[in-house]
Amino acid sequence: MQTFSKRVSMTVVKRLPKYYQYLTDLQDQHIEKISSKELAAMMGLTASQIRQDLNSFGAYGQQGYGYKVKELKEAIRKILGLDLQYNCIIIGSGNLGHAIVNYERFKEEGIHFKAMFDVDPDQIGKKVGNVTVYHMDDLDAFVAHHKIDICILSVPQKVGQETTDRVVELGIKAILNFVPLDLTVPDDVVVESVNITDSLFTLTYLINEDDDDE
Amino acid sequence: MQTFSKRVSMTVVKRLPKYYQYLTDLQDQHIEKISSKELAAMMGLTASQIRQDLNSFGAYGQQGYGYKVKELKEAIRKILGLDLQYNCIIIGSGNLGHAIVNYERFKEEGIHFKAMFDVDPDQIGKKVGNVTVYHMDDLDAFVAHHKIDICILSVPQKVGQETTDRVVELGIKAILNFVPLDLTVPDDVVVESVNITDSLFTLTYLINEDDDDE
DNA sequence: TAGATTGTTAATCGATTAACAATC
DNA sequence: TAGATTGTTAATCGATTAACAATC
Numbered sequence: 001m002q003t004f005s006k007r008v009s010m011t012v013v014k015r016l017p018k019y020y021q022y023l024t025d026l027q028d029q030h031i032e033k034i035s036s037k038e039l040a041a042m043m044g045l046t047a048s049q050i051r052q053d054l055n056s057f058g059a060y061g062q063q064g065y066g067y068k069v070k071e072l073k074e075a076i077r078k079i080l081g082l083d084l085q086y087n088c089i090i091i092g093s094g095n096l097g098h099a100i101v102n103y104e105r106f107k108e109e110g111i112h113f114k115a116m117f118d119v120d121p122d123q124i125g126k127k128v129g130n131v132t133v134y135h136m137d138d139l140d141a142f143v144a145h146h147k148i149d150i151c152i153l154s155v156p157q158k159v160g161q162e163t164t165d166r167v168v169e170l171g172i173k174a175i176l177n178f179v180p181l182d183l184t185v186p187d188d189v190v191v192e193s194v195n196i197t198d199s200l201f202t203l204t205y206l207i208n209e210d211d212d213d214e
Numbered sequence: 215m216q217t218f219s220k221r222v223s224m225t226v227v228k229r230l231p232k233y234y235q236y237l238t239d240l241q242d243q244h245i246e247k248i249s250s251k252e253l254a255a256m257m258g259l260t261a262s263q264i265r266q267d268l269n270s271f272g273a274y275g276q277q278g279y280g281y282k283v284k285e286l287k288e289a290i291r292k293i294l295g296l297d298l299q300y301n302c303i304i305i306g307s308g309n310l311g312h313a314i315v316n317y318e319r320f321k322e323e324g325i326h327f328k329a330m331f332d333v334d335p336d337q338i339g340k341k342v343g344n345v346t347v348y349h350m351d352d353l354d355a356f357v358a359h360h361k362i363d364i365c366i367l368s369v370p371q372k373v374g375q376e377t378t379d380r381v382v383e384l385g386i387k388a389i390l391n392f393v394p395l396d397l398t399v400p401d402d403v404v405v406e407s408v409n410i411t412d413s414l415f416t417l418t419y420l421i422n423e424d425d426d427d428e
Numbered sequence: 429t430a431g432a433t434t435g436t437t438a439a440t441c442g443a444t445t446a447a448c449a450a451t452c
Numbered sequence: 453t454a455g456a457t458t459g460t461t462a463a464t465c466g467a468t469t470a471a472c473a474a475t476c
Contacts, residue, residue, distance in 0.1 A: 013416060013419055013420075014412075014416060016415070016416070016419060017409075017411065017412035017415035017416060018396075018412065020415065021394070021396075021411070021412075043396075044396075079419065080415045080418055080419050081418040081419055081421060081422040082415065082418060084418070084422070086418065086421075094313065094316075095309045095310070095312040095313035095316065096309070096310070096313040098309040099308065099309035099310040099313060100410070102308075102309065103410070103411075105394070105411055106411075106414065109415075111414065149421065150417065150421075173421065174417055174420070174421045176413060176414055176417050180235070180319070182232075182235075182257075182258075190417060190420040190421060190423075192413050192414070192416050192417040192420065193413075194408060194410055194413050195231075196314070196317070196408055197231065197235070197317075197319055197320075198228075198231035198232065198235075199390060199406050199407075199408050200320065200325065200390055200406070201230070201231035201234065201294045201296065201323075202227060202228060202230070202231060202406050203364065203388055203389075203390050203404060203406040204294055204295040204296060204298070204300065205227055205230060205293065205294050205295055206227075206388070206404040206406065207295060207300075207363065207364075207387065207388045207404060208295040208298070209404075
């Protein structure tokens, strides 16, 4: 029988990493069992919502008991694709690029940084941890000889789109974008953006939110 | 007459910085007029949605004409609270902290970095641009003598919550959080989180999304 | 005036919450 | 078995889309 799983909504998908984080924490605390009610209280969601979310992927709980932390965590890990390995390059070896390479958590989850690229002569040839910075001129050759799954983009805004175009041209299908810019990519390329400017402006809104009529 | 503006939903608020970005771009291109239809096409929204969003704050357009880019941009700028000035400290002077201090865009919008704090002896006393790194021991005194509106948090995960508690204790009411952790704060403190780990895991999900039944 | 496009109300769609039978 | 809690259906709520009168 063919399965016809309805495409899961982005709203649910965006909550998955949070579930994974909380379940990892629970496991670190050696808690073996959790109910949707307990998890809801921890995460600020409702029990119903959690059960709905999880059930869009399958039945991971046990009636009358709850969810086994380890089992559920592993299930979500797999749903997130974290059972796989990813080769990754970083374009833009500024402070942000450095910060990401040094992020221990990524390595733990099978994200392998293969190279950094920049145009600044002072940066070329340097090593950040065990990752070498190459010149952008060497990008094509490098990607041709390595299977690269993800490109992390932390270049100046004005070259954001052109760099994206180049990366897409080279066949990379996933971009983690730190440039405060909405990138245009073909349908078969996925982009996830971290927009620090947007976050800051949301914060300034919230700071003043209640001032008008309270 | 008293105004009873219904509280604007977070869904709409999260789109405001995007409107602001697009309107800024339009103004830079010297485009004076835009219709909801044109803006919708650019932003990947519907014209209806844009008109609904904007009208939750007031009537900024002209029937039969559209929106004056400059006027609308200024209106949103004000809604976002970017007509005000904000004093800001950064706790954690690692690469991420450095990246943020060097972010030109923030200064343009009235965000002033007053100091950085760290516990690493090698960092104390250094200057990043014109911002000095102080020891965390000096935090209380500094905040007591400066009106600090925003704290940017880029400390190691394991001290994320305790640092937050300390900052809250000192009376700071807004936190831009880069620690991959859901911070607990009192109701009168606003937190906006940038969670790079969550974004990466969303990306790995999307990479594998269509693999199961297609 | 005629054409265009807003502001706003009504209809639809999707997400959350509630309820409860299934079952561990 | 009785109690607990899931999986899942139904009800509600909120967000998006459609429609159109107001009006520039």
